[in-house]
Each structure stands twice: as structure tokens, then as C-alpha cells.
Amino acid sequence: MALALTGLSVWDGRAERASPRGWTIRIESGRIAAVGPDPELAADAREIPLDGCTAIPGLIDAHVHLTLDPKIIKPADQFRVPVGELEEAMVERARAMVRAGITTARDLGGGEWFELALRDRIAKGEVPGPRLLCAGQPLTSPGGHCHFWGGEFRSPDEIGLVIRRQVERGADWIKVMATGGVMTAGTRIRDLQVEPDDLRRIVELAGEAGRSVAAHCHGTPGIEAAARAGVRTLEHCSFVGTGGFGSGFDRGVVRLLASKAPGGSGVSGQDLWVSPTVNANWALRSRKDGNPTAFGMRMARVLRAQREAGVRFIASTDAGIPGVAHHRLPEALAVFAWMAGMTPVEVLRTATSESAAALGIADVTGALEPDLAADVLVLEASPLDDLDTLRVPRLVVARGEVVALDG
Template sequence: MDRGSSAVIAYAADRVLNTDPVETIERGVVLVDESRIEWVGRRADFDKLGAGRGAQLVDLGDVTLMPGLIDAHVHLAFDGGDNPVDRMNRESDTQQVALMVRSARRLLSVGVTTARDLGARGYTDVVVRDAIAEGTLQGPRLLTVGAPITITGGHCWFMGGEADSFHDVRKIVRLHHKNRVDQVKVMATGGFMTLGSAPWYPQYETEALVVIVAEAHRVGMRVAAHCHGVEGIRRAVEAGVDTLEHCSFVLEGGELSYDPQLGELIAASRAFVSPTINLRAKDFDPTFIERLGQLRRAGARFITGTDAGIDHVPHHGYPQSLPLYRELGMSTAEVIESATSLAATALGLSGVTGRLAPGLDADLVAVRGNPLDDLSALADLELVVARGRRFVPDELPEIGPLPDDLVPMTERHSFERLDGDDA
């Protein structure tokens, strides 16, 4: 189907899985009118209502039809290869856009119908977002942040978002707003991917984060805080950010240890945790999931994101990341909720996507099997519909094992390297 042809389609499936709350309609129908969901219910009721609507019936049979999935943390401009930062720094903005189009298509090819891109150069993300929104390109609905706000020489400074003083940070939020980004990302701590940046060091005083949050919220933009180190996480929470990215509890020197007091603070706050669990999570940081499990038991709310695009994390690895959330003590239903309705709420899209309800955008996936029984069913896609438009998945490259000589990210202390001999 493409836009312009018959507009009303009834997708029938043996199981229609809704997400708020998570419940299954046996033999259900989702009626789609152009880009929107018009009706959701049982096949028997649909037949009674009559297809007086002139709907074209597409019977998908033995599949689970459900809302499209959400990845709350991706990097379209990183290629997921050996050295994505190097590639970004070599490429022109035009080349970056080409890469971003491929990344976006790969996300949609595995059923991700909404993605929040957390850092791009020169508002290339806004260009790609708009092209998808207007139908020029096919891809997930994108939320953009432009260049992450960071201190001079700080984490991901090369994307162009350096700002230090209160004046600077207020100004860059305004500049981003003027250039029509959707949200703001601030690097509350250093990171693993930037020379001269250490993940455990906070980059801003709480007061500067407060300025960023106030200025962003004033114009209706949410704030995502990249934060690895405990002190930076604490400051981000105190400043009232909306999502905590990574939240990895890194201590001085790179030691990794859950902090129960901070966990309580996070659970009591407004912030959602976007922990960036991806298919490499255990290789990169063998105890990450254990620490997140403790955070979850403290009561924190999690949404799913993968950091797709960073070293060795391809954009089409999303389905493989979801079963790992079970190890945090989440049920399959809770994981599905985190990947759909809860993520939509956290990103400010609850009136747009993440559920099957009349008036919402028709973002749908159908998978063989039943993800409520086994989340790996989400890798077995039968249908992808984004804003009512059917998408034929691209052929995707095999996801290989990690190179043998990989140094885990948690052991790469790039801060030392800035002045060290191997810099």
C-alpha cells in the first residue's frame, strides 16, 4: 500500500496485543484510516459493525499485532562499526545525512517505529526527521536534540554543542529551540567515547543543569541527561531532568557500584531511566544489568533504548536487547510496556503512539509467535506499518561477534589518554 491508494484498512490478527494496560484481544482487528487508528476491537464486533466503512481486510492470521516499538536512545549519525566517532569526524554533513537515512531504515526494518536520536551535528537530525515526517523518506518517527550540550572539550564536543557558563547554556537551549529540535540533551557527565572525557566526572554544577531544564521546559522541550557517574546522576535528578540516560553508577577511577541512596532519589523523582541496554550490554559491562536490577527494585521506571550506532551496536539489534530486560526482574508484559506505552509517555508522545487507540498514529508491528510468552518473538517480524504506511524491511547484514581484542568500554579511560602517550 502507499499513500493515495485505498485508505481504510482493517488489519485482523489471531492476537491483538495492547499495551496500556498490556492485554490481548483474541481474534482482533485494528482499523486504520490513512495514518491514524480508527478502531480497535474483536473481529466479531468488527464484522457486526459492518465494513460499511469500505475497509480493505488484511487478515494476518497467526500473528501478534501490536504497537510499533520505541527506541528511546539512538545515534543515527554513528554507524555502529569499529569507530563511529572517527567516521563522523571525517564526514561532511551531507554524508552524515546519507548515513542517517540508512540507520533510520534499519531501525524501522526491525519494528522500531519511533526513535529518539540523542546527538547529531549541524541539525542534520532535524533534516532527516522532517523528511520522514513529510513522507519523503521512510523511517521511524524521530525525536531530535541537535548537538548535545557539553562543556568545552567535554563528552561529544565534536558535535558542536559546547557551552560553559549559565549564559552559554541558556543560549544554546534557545538556539536549539529556534532550529526546531524536539528535546534537549545535556552531557551531565563525561563519557566513554571522547578523548579527554571521563565518565565518572560531572560536567556541570547542578545550577547550570537547572538553567538548562528551566529554559527547555519553558518552551515545552524535555531534557535527557547523559549520566554515568554517580555525582552527575545525582545533579541531573536534582535539576529535574526528564530522562536519565545510561545511569551506570560509575565511581571515581571507573569503579562500578550501585548506590542505594541515589537509587531511592531516582525512584522518587520524575525522571525515567533510559539505561541503554543493547545486545552488547553484557560484553561491555558484565555487571551493568545487575546494578540496574537493584535500581529497578528501588522503584525506578525504565524505558527501552539501545545507544544504537555506538561501537559495535548496529541499528538493527534492537529486538535482541529486549529479552535482557527480563534479567532486571521485569515480566514480559512490563518489558513490552517499557518499549511502547511507557516509552511514549516518557518522551511526551502518549497522545501520538505507543498504544492501540482511536486517534493515535497507526504505528504497528505484527510478529509470529507471542511476545508475552517469549520476547524473542519480537525478532520475527511479519508486518511493519509506520503512520499508516506499510514498510518493506531492508535486507540487513548479519550481526557478527565482537572482535576478540575488544577492550570493554568500561576499561577505556580516555581521560588519562588526553595527556598520555597514546593520545
């Protein structure tokens, strides 16, 4: 039976404003059948009256790790969680995410493909959760960032082996660790860890297998090399220099990133998005006693300079890393908007239509338009006026199914 959400103001994921009140979203067979002011759209449907509420597309978190427990500080301790417990915890994380209005997420790395198994269970409707896109084992240099996940390569030939292994397991994306990372002892986050030739080879081989590449990069040389190699998303992109996050700010590299954005002036055929993994905890890291911290000032400069230059952002949290729970993207968006100087509608696009375009799923989700999946987040007030309304969803629909928010 069709489902009709009525009495809504609708923001479609793209427009500057939401529609007037009184609109209906008609849902049939998991898809949006129609959106508009015509009361006939509710005919012969189960109606859920939502007078005065605002509907937006379900949110997309472009960088999470379902296998990671955010309460565990040391990466090695993650492996001590028994498999059965881990699988249960992952189901709980997925449930919490979709109940928070996150209807799609991209998982950017784990060691044993458990997140791909969860992706398939969610897709079959066995457990509630967001639609998942998964990268499996990230490619990394010997002893490099997250080498414990099994994606090390020692030679150019081994690049092909690691990529083939992910593709055979059903990975949707290929991830590469272009620089060191915070989580891995012995790596330096500002150093390039993968040779530019190898980065190009990764992009080429992934492309032959029909996969796009996400590059983890903190240090400025890694950001530049990954962008030049033709990756589709730059993760973190934190311009780390000798003075920490944001201290390696480089206007020339920002211009390079902007030139490769969709519609930019750079090489045609390359679309580049930046996924800065601004999580909700950045509110605390960035401000103390009402004043910006050094971290906050540096990262605000980095993010604002990118935005002003025309770099395209997608929202992401790196959920699963210590202290970052999987369901907190809605809170993170207000922090991201503030840090990068974005208006509410701009930041909401980074978590909906813009993200869907970056992830290659704009024909599936990311907007409230006919024929797309019925991924809908309904809120008591308009998040275009106040992003804090995202914190308490009134109703979530994921692929046409109403998600239980209580119990």
C-alpha cells in the same frame, strides 16, 4: 481507503495480557480507527489477514544517534564521512529501523542537525523511517563529552545561547552531558562535568522554551545532580564508580530516582525516567561461558535495585556507538529484561506506552488505541511468551503505511 488487519491477538501496550485471537485493527487516515473482536470492523476496508499473529504497538528506541556509523570506532573518523554519503547512510539506517518494527526514536545528539532534516523528510513521507524526536547539539562543558558536536558553553550566559540555537533549529528535546563519556578522550565518565546550578539553569531555560531535558550521566554524582535538577530522562545511569560500571552503586540515589518517578513520593510535577541504554551486545559483555561477568553482575544489581525500588525505565540502545546498529532494539529488549529482572510484558511496556509517556507523546503513539497513530508491529507468535519473536516481524505499519519488509 481503510486498512483492516484481521485475525489478530492484540496487546495494547499496557495490559497484562494480549486479547483473544480473531481481533481486527481498523486503520483510517494513518490512525487507528478501532480495535476489537467485531468482524464488521473490516467492512469496506483493504483486509490483510493475519490469523494467529500477535499485534503490538510499534517500538520506541529512546536513545539513538542517526548520524553515527556503528562501524567507525574513533569519534573523529565520523567527521571524515562525506556529507552526501552520510545522508544516504542515515536514510538506510532509518529504513532498517522501521523495517525492524521501530516506529519512533529519539535522537540524542549530533553536530550539524542532519538528523533533524531526516526527521522532517520522514514526517513528510519522502523516505521511510521512524518518527524522530531530536535533541541537536548536546550542551557540554568546554572540552567535555562530545564537545566536537558544538554544544559547549563556557558561562551560565552561554547556556541560553546554546539552548536557543537548538530551539531555532527545531530541536524537540534538550540534551546535557552531565558527566564525561566513553567516546571522548580526556573526560572521565565518573566525574560530574556540569555544576548543579548550571544543570538547574538548563532545565529552567529548556522548560521556558517548552522542551524537556535528557541528561547523559554515568557517574553517581552526575546521576544525583541531574535528578535533583529536574531533568526528565537520565541516560545510561550506569552508577560508574572507581571500579567501572555499576561500582558506584548507591541505594540512597536509587531511592531518590524512585521518589521522582511518576506517582513517586518526591517533588510533585517532576516525572523522571531512566533510559539505561542496554544494547544487544550486553549479552556478550555480561556473560562468558554461561557465567555472569563482573560487568554483568554489577549492572544486573544496579538495574534490579532500581526496578525493585520503583524507578521507571524506558528502553534505549544508544544505537550508532561502535558495534551497536540502529535496528537492533528488538534483540536488546530480551537482554534488558534479563539484566533488570523484568517479565516480557514489563520490558515491552518500556519500549511502547511507558516510553511514549516519558517522551511526551502518549497522545500520539505507544499504544494500540483509537485515535493514536497506526504504528503497529505484527509478529508470528506472542512476544509476551517469547521475546525472541520480536526479531522477525511479520508486518510493520508506521503512521498507517505498510512498510515493505522484503527487498
